[in-house]
Amino acid sequence: MNLDSKIPEGPLSEKWTNHKGHNLKLVNPANRRKYHVIVVGSGLAGGAAAASLGEQGYQVSCFCYQDSPRRAHSIAAQGGINAAKNYQNDGDSVYRLFYDTIKGGDYRAREANVYRLAEVSNNIIDQMVAQGVPFAREYGGMLDNRSFGGAQVSRTFYARGQTGQQLLLGAYQQLSRQIGLGQVKMYNRHEMLDLVLVDGHAKGIITRNMVNGKIERWAADCVVLCTGGYGNTFFLSTNAQGCNVTAAFRAYKRGAGFANPCYTQIHPTCIPVHGDQQSKLTLMSESLRNDGRIWVPKSKEAAEKVRKGELDPGAIPEEERDYYLERKYPSFGNLAPRDISSRSAKEACDDGRGIAPGSGLGVFLDFRDAINRLGENVIAERYGNLFEMYNRITAANPYKTPMMIYPAVHYTMGGLWVDYNLESNIPGLFVGGEANFSDHGANRLGASALMQGLADGYFVLPYTVGDYLGRCGIHSAGKTKSDAPGFSEAEQAVKDRITRLLNIKGKESPRSFHQRLGHIMWQYCGMARDKAGLEKAIELIPELRKEFWENVKVLGEEAELNQELERAGRVADFLEFGELMCRDALMRDESCGGHFRTEHQSAEGEAVRDDDNFAFVGVWENQGDDKPPVLHKEQLVYEEVKFTTRSYK
């Protein structure tokens, strides 16, 4: 597998400018309409890429599984988007944003990509304001900022607690404009079920029309996947119900390398699990940690009384509370990065000091002091909608009693391997947003996902996709048709798989299998992992998969709207992908960022990296069904930063 990262020559701060200004090929505006580009996914990365490519003059087809591109899960991001504007005069710079992101990712991200991300962050804010995104403002009319985890500057721009929604709608409006102009054709309720290669290049996809079940072929000059992350492998996560790994996994099956699948982010501030009827976990924005203080009782006895409802948390005196993040990480306190905060919550609960009724799996996020200091009005202005949301879900009032939170699967840093141009090892297959692996290393900092999605979609892919098309040459434009070899085989494979799923006629529902997989993943490949557990999972998952293919019950027909069939197809892929995650976690015999191997921790319980042996991107190549995948490595070479042990103390 060719893993040439294609990082341009020159100093870090000049790479991108030189690369886009000199190296990348251009396509003449009059020729662009002859090329057809497929974009799968309509979130920040996909929506922005489709809109920008359409605006440049390419013919674009964009696909999403929802009923409208406006519903992609980018919409659910709450807290904000980072940019190195230094509007607060607190010493921020492109370099600091770059450095914080590399450090936050525990030195497992590709340096040049991260620098570019920090560099274009400022353009994103300008662009989104020009599009009419109503960011929060100060009375003087200038933009307001807030702080986020893992940084000592205020660089996060926000639109109440709905920043993701506002940015996504900004991108959606640009996409809509291009749809109205006829530059982009939008296909809602279409799910990509396979990638088509022609002469080794990505030249098309196979989709299922989710309303009438029709399987269709789509030919193009290149394919851009912006299909999000794979957090739903765990069944319970903060992802939307429909989020899935299928498009990326189908690309992997066709030869694309899958990088760092074990890197998952467990977000520290989610509402605790309440029972076995639950279908999803709800995130409370990290921004709450600006004013909320996280604690558990110092004594197990007090914690037990709280769990049983015998002790009101407000009655626990100050000296009997353990504000463990402030105690362990005094300089970052409650704004320690997500992986560290999550792990500390787990430690406190493992220690018997968790406070959620029943399971105990929960810690307090307390606004008492902030309300006393600032007044309820100020807190309501900052977090009112989040407090209301908490109240709707739990029926508790966070103005009066502390919130209960617990970590939950939230984001996946791993994804399809891409080079500096965001092109995978399959020529013509580009991958943007959460679906690729490149920018967040082993842990993503808060307010960086929105930044990366928009950076890829607006400021990277429009250049690099054009470069690929330019390199292919105008003689090739629009030449691939859907009767090319590769299409019929892929289409047949998709149809066969659907027929197979419908004909098993077993006894257990796809949802039930998904839930069982989720239990295995959370237990053995969750917040803490070890060799024995991962080996166990690698035994259990194939057994469950076998059972699935013998006993799954998929009702309904092929040629109609069939949500059970949709779910079954996605679960089938999760059942294979979960094993790949465990294999990667087993291979990575170190702790880094969100990947915590209990064998590798310091006396204080901090993650211990092994830079000598594991400073690489682990890229998996599929070897066909029932054969273990092969590992390839892209060494991570740092020109600018030096490996140091992360410290937030």
Add this chain to the structure above:
Amino acid sequence: MDLHLRVWRQKNSETSGKFVNYELKGVSEDSSFLEMLDILNEQLVEKGEEPVAFDHDCREGICGMCSLVINGMAHGPERATTVCQLHMRHYSDGDTITIEPWRAKAFPVVKDLIVDRGAFDRIIQAGGFITARTGSPQDANELLIPKPIADKAMDAAACIGCGACVAACPNGAAMLFTSAKCSQLNLLPQGQPEKDRRSLAMVAAMDSEGFGNCTNYGECQAVCPKEITLDFIAKMNRDYAGARIRHFFGKAI
């Protein structure tokens, strides 16, 4: 708790539908309404009956995909709450719950509780945007926007495009949805250059999709999960009237 459900079942847009009764037992009061439907569907699958199709995705009240009329109320009885955030603790053991899809001429039923809201997308495509090429616009802070205006624009921008306003309106009007986007952009300085074009185009698209007219029932505001208010409709009417007059004199921008 145990519940009696009356659920609208309809095979596809070509066939007519009907209510079907189901008995559901053992629902936790901590479950959300959609989790209750998940339980129903698991039981139907167990019995070999086709599960109820319904739209849902984020389940945290922001994507706007879920769309159920519950006992005659779009999104159910709770103020400012989407169905996915409605919890069963608001119901009691033995309750009868009637569940229907959005009903409006412009939102045809696709299957069971799922409707086609493509008309909303087409209204946005007609003019619900600011023409801002991807590139290098001016620095974001060079454009000062007074906080009250930014806040008002944000109030409008909070719309999730779920369509409850249409489902609740006796006229099947999309005025609240259309005015929310139109007003957000018309309020902001960035939106001024194409304000008239936008107002005219969005209203024209809304009319051509078959939505009804506004006669000030106010039902839309009452059911809106994001509490978008009627004054945006008033604002759009003013913007539209101004644009029509300028258009008549050939002065529309």
